[in-house]
Amino acid sequence: xxxxxxxxxxxxxxxxxxxxxxxxxxxxxxxxxxxxxxxxxxxxxxxxxxxxxxxxxxxxxxxxxxxxxxxxxxxxxxxxxxxxxxxxxxxxxxxxxxxxxxxxxxxxxxxxxxxxxxxxxxxxxxxxxxxxxxxxxxxxxxxxxxxxxxxxxxxxxxxxxxxxxxxxxxxxxxxxxxxxxxxxxxxxxxxxxxxxxxxxxxxxxxxxxxxxxxxxxxxxxxxxxxxxxxxxxxxxxxxxxxxxxxxxxxxxxxxxxxxxxxxxxxxxxxxxxxxxxxxxxxxxxxxxxxxxxxxxxxxxxxxxxxxxxxxxxxxxxxxxxxxxxxxxxxxxxxxxxxxxxxxxxxxxxxxxxxxxxxxxxxxxxx
Amino acid sequence: xxxxxxxxxxxxxxxxxxxxxxxxxxxxxxxxxxxxxxxxxxxxxxxxxxxxxxxxxxxxxxxxxxxxxxxxxxxxxxxxxxxxxxxxxxxxxxxxxxxxxxxxxxxxxxxxxxxxxxxxxxxxxxxxxxxxxxxxxxxxxxxxxxxxxxxxxxxxxxxxxxxxxxxxxxxxxxxxxxxxxxxxxxxxxxxxxxxxxxxxxxxxxxxxxxxxxxxxxxxxxxxxxxxxxxxxxxxxxxxxxxxxxxxxxxxxxxxxxxxxxxxxxxxxxxxxxxxxxxxxxxxxxxxxxxxxxxxxxxxx
Numbered sequence: 001x002x003x004x005x006x007x008x009x010x011x012x013x014x015x016x017x018x019x020x021x022x023x024x025x026x027x028x029x030x031x032x033x034x035x036x037x038x039x040x041x042x043x044x045x046x047x048x049x050x051x052x053x054x055x056x057x058x059x060x061x062x063x064x065x066x067x068x069x070x071x072x073x074x075x076x077x078x079x080x081x082x083x084x085x086x087x088x089x090x091x092x093x094x095x096x097x098x099x100x101x102x103x104x105x106x107x108x109x110x111x112x113x114x115x116x117x118x119x120x121x122x123x124x125x126x127x128x129x130x131x132x133x134x135x136x137x138x139x140x141x142x143x144x145x146x147x148x149x150x151x152x153x154x155x156x157x158x159x160x161x162x163x164x165x166x167x168x169x170x171x172x173x174x175x176x177x178x179x180x181x182x183x184x185x186x187x188x189x190x191x192x193x194x195x196x197x198x199x200x201x202x203x204x205x206x207x208x209x210x211x212x213x214x215x216x217x218x219x220x221x222x223x224x225x226x227x228x229x230x231x232x233x234x235x236x237x238x239x240x241x242x243x244x245x246x247x248x249x250x251x252x253x254x255x256x257x258x259x260x261x262x263x264x265x266x267x268x269x270x271x272x273x274x275x276x277x278x279x280x281x282x283x284x285x286x287x288x289x290x291x292x293x294x295x296x297x298x299x300x301x302x303x304x305x306x307x308x309x310x311x312x313x314x315x316x317x318x319x320x321x322x323x324x325x326x327x328x329x330x331x332x333x334x335x336x337x338x339x340x341x342x343x344x345x346x347x348x349x350x351x352x353x354x355x356x357x358x359x360x361x362x363x364x365x366x
Numbered sequence: 367x368x369x370x371x372x373x374x375x376x377x378x379x380x381x382x383x384x385x386x387x388x389x390x391x392x393x394x395x396x397x398x399x400x401x402x403x404x405x406x407x408x409x410x411x412x413x414x415x416x417x418x419x420x421x422x423x424x425x426x427x428x429x430x431x432x433x434x435x436x437x438x439x440x441x442x443x444x445x446x447x448x449x450x451x452x453x454x455x456x457x458x459x460x461x462x463x464x465x466x467x468x469x470x471x472x473x474x475x476x477x478x479x480x481x482x483x484x485x486x487x488x489x490x491x492x493x494x495x496x497x498x499x500x501x502x503x504x505x506x507x508x509x510x511x512x513x514x515x516x517x518x519x520x521x522x523x524x525x526x527x528x529x530x531x532x533x534x535x536x537x538x539x540x541x542x543x544x545x546x547x548x549x550x551x552x553x554x555x556x557x558x559x560x561x562x563x564x565x566x567x568x569x570x571x572x573x574x575x576x577x578x579x580x581x582x583x584x585x586x587x588x589x590x591x592x593x594x595x596x597x598x599x600x601x602x603x604x605x606x607x608x609x610x611x612x613x614x615x616x617x618x619x620x621x622x623x624x625x626x627x628x629x630x631x632x633x634x635x636x637x638x639x640x641x642x643x644x645x646x647x648x649x650x651x652x653x654x655x656x657x658x659x660x661x662x663x664x665x666x
Binding site: 119163164166167168171203204207208209210212213214217218230233234237238246247248250251252255256259261264265266267270271275276292295296299302303305306307308309313320321322325326328329330331333334336339340341342344347348 | 375376378379380381382383403404405406407409410411412413414415416417418419420422423424429450457458461462465468472473475477482523524526527528529563564566568569571572573575577579580581583609610612647648649650666
């Protein structure tokens with residue numbers, strides 16, 4: 001049986017000591033999990049090592065940790081894979097999850113961060129009017145849109161990996177916002193616009209996500225929280241035209257309008273458009289737009305001084321030679337009544353959608 | 367090697383030194399670049415947020431134009447964000463024939479169609495260097511090994527995550543390519559916490575505090591790790607790390623003053639080009655200390 005070394009970050013608040021590293025050797029078959037390794041340490045070497053775990057099958061979502069710096073479920077990570085990815089091929093580094101306070105060893109305070117944020121998004125249905133006499137009837141296809149966000153097991157692994165939370169602890173965060181979309185996308189909910197307004201106006205809401213894909217990368221259930229946040233933005237700007245004070249609406253509108261007009265990004269116009277309502281002239285009358293523009297002047301001045309930006313470039317932007325093609329594409333697609341979205345979580349990834357049973361194979365006697 | 371070349375918007379906008387340095391470096395690596403000067407913006411994640419079919423159609427248009435370039439080995443971009451945004455669209459277009467046909471119908475009037483072809487690729491310069499040009503050839507072309515330069519790699523999110531979409535199954539070392547290239551050029555890669563994190567640029571107009579704290583923290587970490595400069599294959603990261611650096615410094619209450627090079631600039635230095643030819647005078651954070659070190663190498 002191969003030997004592996006686990007380098008575990010230990011911390012005991014009752015000891016009064018700082019956190020420290022401790023190495024443990026374990027012997028396990030390569031297909032066993034990092035959690036199996038940790039449990040072997042608990043059984044054979046040090047029963048005081050703390051970790052939360054239950055199902056050992058990536059269902060309960062209890063054993064989130066960081067393995068070699070990457071957030072993951074310990075039960076869902078093969079020990080041989082972890083060893084292969086360990087720094088310098090040495091010990092497998094196991095730490096508690098990030099962005100949450102450590103209670104002891106590998107156990108973090110999920111209540112203080114994750115569950116508090118989930119509560120923040122009102123994670124229950126708020127239907128309008130009197131309840132129907134019997135159950136709510138919802139067409140199956142209406143629920144497909146929220147299936148992905150419903151797959152969340154609240155393990156907190158995305159919260160641990162979130163790069164916005166790392167610098168802004170008040171960010172509502174990937175798991176809670178994915179949960180918010182579960183209700184925004186539910187046809188039974190009667191507070192869709194209010195929910196979106198709330199999340200768009202919060203300075204730590206949907207427009208505080210930096211689009212870094214960390215949550216998509218680590219989620220053990222393919223919930224793709226960032227994609228749910230983008231859906232929330234799409235609904236807020238596209239369907240409800242919520243002109244938030246964080247410039248989320250202005251940025252999306254300004255950016256897409258620029259591409260429709262010129263085909264490539266006219267950066268000098270993006271800033272003023274973003275700070276207003278997406279338009280170039282009227283945008284400047286929006287409250288706060290001028291103040292924010294003034295705030296960005298030193299940066300613009302530095303760009304001019306370095307020769308990155310010229311006054312000519314700032315004022316004039318060439319249209320693409322075939323810009324009418326781009327405009328026609330915009331017009332064709334934006335005039336459709338419904339937005340078309342191909343969700344690979346539903347239809348299957350690369351190639352899978354195209355795999356059809358080969359009738360000959362089944363029928364053939366060989 | 368002939369390539370359909372998508373320079374992106376920012377390399378021709380606020381980071382003109384990137385476009386220029388790529389043009390200067392291409393002949394040194396025997397790259398013939400056919401610029402896709404009619405292609406449109408990749409959407410940079412924003413059009414994807416706005417309307418998915420729209421962004422898929424716009425990028426299918428770019429791919430179709432690239433596929434029409436006669437004799438091209440593939441398509442190259444010089445922006446992590448273009449790489450990631452286009453990979454996202456390509457994944458959807460490749461996954462579902464009916465969807466691809468639907469998108470191509472919109473492009474029909476222009477005589478364009480994106481053909482799914484397992485052999486066809488769109489690669490960032492960084493990937494191209496390692497996988498298509500190859501490190502032995504790159505090493506062979508180095509005339510000025512950058513000995514003694516300590517360089518902090520900064521990838522840009524769109525080229526490192528999600529690994530499944532970005533071909534990491536086939537090329538598992540793509541998250542180490544910058545370090546590998548830095549070493550091949552004779553310099554020393556610096557390990558620090560921020561190399562694969564977010565520069566904060568996507569939210570600079572929406573969550574300024576978050577954005578500048580991210581940029582500031584990574585720059586400070588690189589500085590603390592004793593780096594002479596950073597290098598990035600992403601011009602959007604460059605905007606937040608260089609153009610916004612004086613603002614970022616205020617947000618982390620630190621003196622930063624650490625130059626940020628574009629990948630082609632670093633290549634150019636090792637391939638014998640001069641800092642000025644690579645537009646290194648067009649940065650907000652002065653690159654003169656790096657230039658001075660390089661000049662000393664040449665003298666020695």
